[in-house]
Amino acid sequence: MIRFILKPQESDPTLVFAGEELMAHLEELMVWRKWAAGREEYPVTLMTDPRQFSCRKDAFRYRFTEEEGIIIGNHARSVLLGVYDYLKEIGFLFLKPGREGTRIPVVTDCGQLFREVDTKEASFYHRGVCIEGANSVEHALDFVDWLPKIGCNSFFLQFRKPDVFFERWYEHQNNPLLKKVIKSRRELDEMEESLTRAMGIRGMLDHRMGHGWTGEALGYSNTGWRREDELQEKEMALAAEIDGRRQLFKGIPANTNLCYSHPEVKRRLEELVVTYAREHPNVSYLHFWLADECNNICECDECTATTLSDQYIELLNGIDRRLTEEGLPTKIVFLLYQELLLAPMKEKLKHTDRFCLMFAPISRTFEKSYPRELPSVELPPYERNRFRLPRTLEENLSYYKIWKDKFDGDSFFYDYPLGRAHYGDFGYMKVAKIIYDDIHALKELGADGYISCQELRAGLPTTFPNYVMGESLAREEASYEEIKKSYFSALYGGSSEAVEKYLETLSGYSDMDYFNGHGLRYRPEKEGDFLKIEETAQDFLTQIPYLWEDTKEHEGTRKQLSFHANYCIRLSRALAALCSGKSEEADGLFGEFCSYIREKESDMHSVLDVYRVIEVAVKYTGFHLH
Numbered sequence: 245m246i247r248f249i250l251k252p253q254e255s256d257p258t259l260v261f262a263g264e265e266l267m268a269h270l271e272e273l274m275v276w277r278k279w280a281a282g283r284e285e286y287p288v289t290l291m292t293d294p295r296q297f298s299c300r301k302d303a304f305r306y307r308f309t310e311e312e313g314i315i316i317g318n319h320a321r322s323v324l325l326g327v328y329d330y331l332k333e334i335g336f337l338f339l340k341p342g343r344e345g346t347r348i349p350v351v352t353d354c355g356q357l358f359r360e361v362d363t364k365e366a367s368f369y370h371r372g373v374c375i376e377g378a379n380s381v382e383h384a385l386d387f388v389d390w391l392p393k394i395g396c397n398s399f400f401l402q403f404r405k406p407d408v409f410f411e412r413w414y415e416h417q418n419n420p421l422l423k424k425v426i427k428s429r430r431e432l433d434e435m436e437e438s439l440t441r442a443m444g445i446r447g448m449l450d451h452r453m454g455h456g457w458t459g460e461a462l463g464y465s466n467t468g469w470r471r472e473d474e475l476q477e478k479e480m481a482l483a484a485e486i487d488g489r490r491q492l493f494k495g496i497p498a499n500t501n502l503c504y505s506h507p508e509v510k511r512r513l514e515e516l517v518v519t520y521a522r523e524h525p526n527v528s529y530l531h532f533w534l535a536d537e538c539n540n541i542c543e544c545d546e547c548t549a550t551t552l553s554d555q556y557i558e559l560l561n562g563i564d565r566r567l568t569e570e571g572l573p574t575k576i577v578f579l580l581y582q583e584l585l586l587a588p589m590k591e592k593l594k595h596t597d598r599f600c601l602m603f604a605p606i607s608r609t610f611e612k613s614y615p616r617e618l619p620s621v622e623l624p625p626y627e628r629n630r631f632r633l634p635r636t637l638e639e640n641l642s643y644y645k646i647w648k649d650k651f652d653g654d655s656f657f658y659d660y661p662l663g664r665a666h667y668g669d670f671g672y673m674k675v676a677k678i679i680y681d682d683i684h685a686l687k688e689l690g691a692d693g694y695i696s697c698q699e700l701r702a703g704l705p706t707t708f709p710n711y712v713m714g715e716s717l718a719r720e721e722a723s724y725e726e727i728k729k730s731y732f733s734a735l736y737g738g739s740s741e742a743v744e745k746y747l748e749t750l751s752g753y754s755d756m757d758y759f760n761g762h763g764l765r766y767r768p769e770k771e772g773d774f775l776k777i778e779e780t781a782q783d784f785l786t787q788i789p790y791l792w793e794d795t796k797e798h799e800g801t802r803k804q805l806s807f808h809a810n811y812c813i814r815l816s817r818a819l820a821a822l823c824s825g826k827s828e829e830a831d832g833l834f835g836e837f838c839s840y841i842r843e844k845e846s847d848m849h850s851v852l853d854v855y856r857v858i859e860v861a862v863k864y865t866g867f868h869l870h
């Protein structure tokens with residue numbers, strides 16, 4: 245039996261959880277059970293002591309001998325990370341969310357359980373994921389559980405209430421074959437609470453809100469991008485004036501900017517943020533962003549006399565002043581995105597420590613990685629409400645560079661490789677390498693981490709891109725080849741090389757930018773590549789029976805790879821027609837693809853977000869659903 249000694253507080257929920265996790269995993273090992281049965285007790289100390297570490301990033305060290313075990317971390321969360329690191333050290337692998345994602349090692353000699361590891365410090369402070377797509381509460385809980393297992397420490401639940409992400413799943417939006425279930429306010433609240441508990445028990449950095457403040461200041465609920473009734477007369481003066489009119493931007497409050505020079509707007513926004521921070525002490529990073537669409541900023545005389553970013557800084561300083569008065573430590577994350585990519589002209593943040601800069605290059609290419617140093621390209625002159633999002637990485641980063649010269653506080657990148665573009669990479673090998681290289685450029689670009697805004701179910705064909713993300717944010721010294729080898733051999737055994745080669749081939753013919761809506765839709769030169777994807781997948785389908793025996797053990801692997809190959813065949817056919825300008829044929833083939841994934845959704849929902857791939861294909865790639 246393990247006797248746990250938890251310090252400094254026996255009741256620390258994260259240390260208690262870390263102990264439970266250690267115990268549950270060791271109990272899976274026969275060799276451990278036998279060894280432990282022969283002893284009265286085995287003392288294990290789980291201890292938080294920041295004085296023993298001179299860093300802000302998660303750090304831990306541990307020692308397991310025949311006499312005792314000890315894990316010390318600079319934070320309770322780091323002790324939990326230490327538990328998972330120890331388990332990985334003795335051979336456990338955490339390949340994907342959920343119980344079936346854990347690989348239990350075959351340990352024959354109990355001596356293999358005794359390890360000593362000196363201080364390991366995470367490579368970056370911010371390491372995590374932001375919720376997007378459609379999710380059941382179980383999908384989200386499994387994902388949160390997985391994050392620290394792959395070395396991450398943060399999770400971001402967007403909006404005041406993350407209803408939109410749950411509703412998409414339970415209402416089965418984009419899949420009429422499944423029965424729509426409407427969740428009540430109480431049920432939605434319980435789902436959010438269970439996620440809050442899951443993050444809390446793991447000591448994770450809890451990120452919240454983001455867009456939605458502007459709509460809330462106008463009196464709308466803050467639960468997503470819902471279309472709402474037009475503004476009440478009395479609120480109209482608060483909305484941005486565009487072409488002489490003040491109204492919701494295309495009917496959506498979360499996408500609507502306000503008249504930020506209006507004193508009531510400032511008062512309401514400050515009040516909302518401060519009240520939220522006061523009522524949510526669990527929230528470590530509170531995101532204060534403006535509208536989620538560009539080119540709807542106020543054209544009134546007072547607003548045009550300054551820039552949006554200067555107004556943003558004024559708002560942020562006002563929020564900081566109020567938080568300081570109330571003694572609230574909440575960090576405020578500000579966003580460089582849309583027009584806010586342009587640095588302020590005059591205003592400056594007063595208390596650097598209160599803030600964290602978040603750079604979100606949403607319009608970037610995913611066909612190449614960040615450069616290793618900050619570029620400085622000439623940026624087009626700014627014209628109010630005629631802003632064009634930067635197209636290249638260099639342009640994006642040039643905006644960031646100007647901001648960085650004005651703010652030298654904490655910062656991280658917020659990026660979207662698994663938010664839309666990944667659907668364009670049929671093998672997921674290209675996107676995985678882009679993620680790896682991007683993370684390895686972060687330090688040179690002056691950022692202390694990365695939060696991925698993404699679908700939580702990005703697992704077709706594999707969860708390798710997410711796995712690479714976590715492992716390299718925690719341990720940048722791990723080589724891509726090393727991570728790839730351990731992941732693929734654990735997942736595919738003796739056939740790992742064949743699968744890897746197949747997926748690399750698919751990725752080689754893929755174009756993430758095309759799927760993501762970049763560039764012309766008529767691109768006949770791409771047709772050959774898309775047809776090659778179809779041919780490669782067809783060929784692989786015939787190989788599956790020879791790669792794994794038809795046994796219970798390999799059933800899941802065979803099933804998932806067959807589904808994936810069929811998915812590739814149907815979607816690449818549709819893309820081949822689309823890029824050749826045969827749009828009617830493309831829509832017909834896309835319809836066949838949709839029917840296929842909808843029919844299989846009940847079986848394959850843990851790896852594919854059917855709602856989201858259809859949404860992206862329609863909204864960005866250029867298909868039409870009939």
Ligand SMILES: [Zn+2]
Binds near residue numbers: 484
């Ligand atoms: Zn204005």
